[in-house]
Amino acid sequence: MNYNILSNKKLILFMSISNIFIINLIGLSRLFNRFKNVAWLIVLIMIIMVFIICLPFKGLPKELNIMKKIRKKYLLRILLLIYLLFSITFNTVIVSLTINKFFYFNTNVLITSFCILFASLILSRNSFNKIISLSMIFFIFIIIIYIIPFTHFEEREFSLLFPININFKDLIYTIPLLMFPLEHLIHGLFNNQIENGFTKKSLIISCIIEGFYILFIMLDAQTLVGANFYVDMYYPGVFRWLVYQGNKFIENYDIFLLIIIITTYIFKLSFYLHTLRKILFIKSKTKNYLLIFLVSFTIISILYILNNYLGIISVVYIYTSLGILLILYLYFIYLSHKNYLKGKNNGWTFKKKNWKFN
Numbered sequence: 001m002n003y004n005i006l007s008n009k010k011l012i013l014f015m016s017i018s019n020i021f022i023i024n025l026i027g028l029s030r031l032f033n034r035f036k037n038v039a040w041l042i043v044l045i046m047i048i049m050v051f052i053i054c055l056p057f058k059g060l061p062k063e064l065n066i067m068k069k070i071r072k073k074y075l076l077r078i079l080l081l082i083y084l085l086f087s088i089t090f091n092t093v094i095v096s097l098t099i100n101k102f103f104y105f106n107t108n109v110l111i112t113s114f115c116i117l118f119a120s121l122i123l124s125r126n127s128f129n130k131i132i133s134l135s136m137i138f139f140i141f142i143i144i145i146y147i148i149p150f151t152h153f154e155e156r157e158f159s160l161l162f163p164i165n166i167n168f169k170d171l172i173y174t175i176p177l178l179m180f181p182l183e184h185l186i187h188g189l190f191n192n193q194i195e196n197g198f199t200k201k202s203l204i205i206s207c208i209i210e211g212f213y214i215l216f217i218m219l220d221a222q223t224l225v226g227a228n229f230y231v232d233m234y235y236p237g238v239f240r241w242l243v244y245q246g247n248k249f250i251e252n253y254d255i256f257l258l259i260i261i262i263t264t265y266i267f268k269l270s271f272y273l274h275t276l277r278k279i280l281f282i283k284s285k286t287k288n289y290l291l292i293f294l295v296s297f298t299i300i301s302i303l304y305i306l307n308n309y310l311g312i313i314s315v316v317y318i319y320t321s322l323g324i325l326l327i328l329y330l331y332f333i334y335l336s337h338k339n340y341l342k343g344k345n346n347g348w349t350f351k352k353k354n355w356k357f358n
Contacts, residue, residue: 025234126270
């Protein structure tokens with residue numbers, strides 16, 4: 001067995017869960033503000049949209065070294081560096097602000113950011129496989145926490161999901177949220193370290209699981225107190241846990257919420273940092289990690305100083321990220337089709353786990 005090769009099942013689980021808190025912070029507030037009580041139905045429509053978007057992608061087999069190709073594409077490398085730096089710094093600031101607002105309000109936000117960034121940087125020194133494999137221990141625990149609300153249907157008011165009144169012209173406002181499923185494409189940079197390569201199946205399944213997770217959170221949040229409670233709220237995904245009452249087994253969800261926030265984000269951040277070093281094509285040396293840390297923490301400090309403008313910065317982040325990920329998406333489609341046609345002309349096809357001759 002090659003221990004440097006990651007199974008596709010682990011990759012799917014990592015992609016599905018590692019984004020959950022960022023989606024809670026950014027995605028839920030935008031959906032509730034724009035669509036209110038039909039936000040859950042919009043998510044269902046988005047799941048269909050994402051499925052259609054993923055169809056042209058034919059997958060990137062393990063034999064294709066994407067990193068080697070990226071090394072020669074200087075424009076794409078620059079765009080990816082912008083995306084990764086923006087994601088590392090902006091997401092760290094909003095996660096740190098959330099932790100300080102709800103858990104450690106007497107602690108300076110920059111101290112929280114420093115600790116998160118430092119812990120993630122240490123973890124990022126591991127291989128791509130090991131980072132994701134270690135996350136499985138915590139992510140399975142998180143799934144169990146999210147199953148608990150299913151035991152309390154008697155406390156839900158499902159009439160709060162109605163009436164259904166959709167203005168389909170408003171669907172244009174969901175386009176920025178496509179950055180979340182498209183973000184999974186970053187994992188395709190490590191296709192040669194994945195058991196079956198970065199397949200279409202892995203991408204679609206992870207996007208669908210993530211979509212139904214958001215749908216579950218929407219339904220769960222709305223049937224508790226209604227959509228209007230979350231309008232104009234920047235932390236709907238957090239308050240959803242704070243208003244949750246009546247569990248027979250767990251009296252206080254605060255500690256579990258903190259675990260979800262910290263574990264999902266630290267593993268996601270460690271993946272970002274690991275990818276950043278790989279995109280820079282620098283060796284895994286302490287001085288290089290120190291440089292990445294100093295640059296990242298400097299940007300984080302600047303963003304914190306500008307925290308009154310985080311609403312505007314978040315819009316810039318979403319649209320910039322979406323644009324970069326769309327370019328990566330088109331490039332991956334081009335590579336997957338080129339590779340598919342090459343294999344077809346040479347008389348072999350890519351099926352399941354291995355390349356097989358016709």
